[in-house]
Amino acid sequence: MITMDRIVREGHPVLREVAKEVALPPSNEDLAVLKEMHEYLTNSQDQAIAEKYDLRPGSGLAAPQIGVAKRMFAIHTTDEKDQLHSYGFINPKIVSHSVEETSLENGEGCLSVDRPVEGLVPRHARITLDAHTLDGEHIRMRFRGYIAIVIQHEMDHLNGIMFYDRIEEYDGPHKRPLPI
Numbered sequence: 001m002i003t004m005d006r007i008v009r010e011g012h013p014v015l016r017e018v019a020k021e022v023a024l025p026p027s028n029e030d031l032a033v034l035k036e037m038h039e040y041l042t043n044s045q046d047q048a049i050a051e052k053y054d055l056r057p058g059s060g061l062a063a064p065q066i067g068v069a070k071r072m073f074a075i076h077t078t079d080e081k082d083q084l085h086s087y088g089f090i091n092p093k094i095v096s097h098s099v100e101e102t103s104l105e106n107g108e109g110c111l112s113v114d115r116p117v118e119g120l121v122p123r124h125a126r127i128t129l130d131a132h133t134l135d136g137e138h139i140r141m142r143f144r145g146y147i148a149i150v151i152q153h154e155m156d157h158l159n160g161i162m163f164y165d166r167i168e169e170y171d172g173p174h175k176r177p178l179p180i
């Protein structure tokens, strides 16, 4: 099981690498790693387990964050409509997105960043994602709202981008931030 000591923190070069595509069909090892990442998220959202193992509750985790420079990430969170989004994506790609932008009104954080960083992080309001799933199917799905933000945050990790790279210094006109 993944615990916080397995999560790489900022400063480690793997967080600035461009992760490599996963060979398809994914190997049992790649699938096991993605499953473990997904399990971290569900464990971290279980009060008892999170307390027992001192896990920081998380909604998304990308493979580079556990030192694996491969293009896969896991998501497990409910959205504004209390709809559960629980995925393991392999070789995800944002194939289109809205011009409209949005941001979390309290800014973002990161499991790999042990400090608060102020500032709005501009994200596409809506995205279309192509990916292979943990179940081996190829999907093309549209996301909006909080989930779209989580996915863009995780996609950035696959390209060596940290959320604070996107915080604009000037108070540029962001579209209304998402009321989360």
Ligand SMILES: CC(C)(C)[C@H](NC(=O)Nc1cc(F)cc(F)c1)C(=O)N(CC(=O)NO)CC1CCCC1
Binding pocket: 045, 056, 057, 058, 059, 060, 061, 062, 065, 077, 078, 108, 109, 110, 111, 112, 149, 150, 153, 154, 157
């Ligand atoms: C950085 C941290 C504050 C730990 C953030 N927490 C989080 O999203 N908690 C959360 C949210 C829910 F909706 C339901 C729930 F059960 C727990 C997080 O996991 N991430 C993921 C991350 O660092 N991925 O690399 C950061 C968020 C910032 C914007 C989207 C994800």
Ligand SMILES: [Zn+2]
Binding pocket: 109, 110, 111, 112, 153, 157
């Ligand atoms: Zn992160």
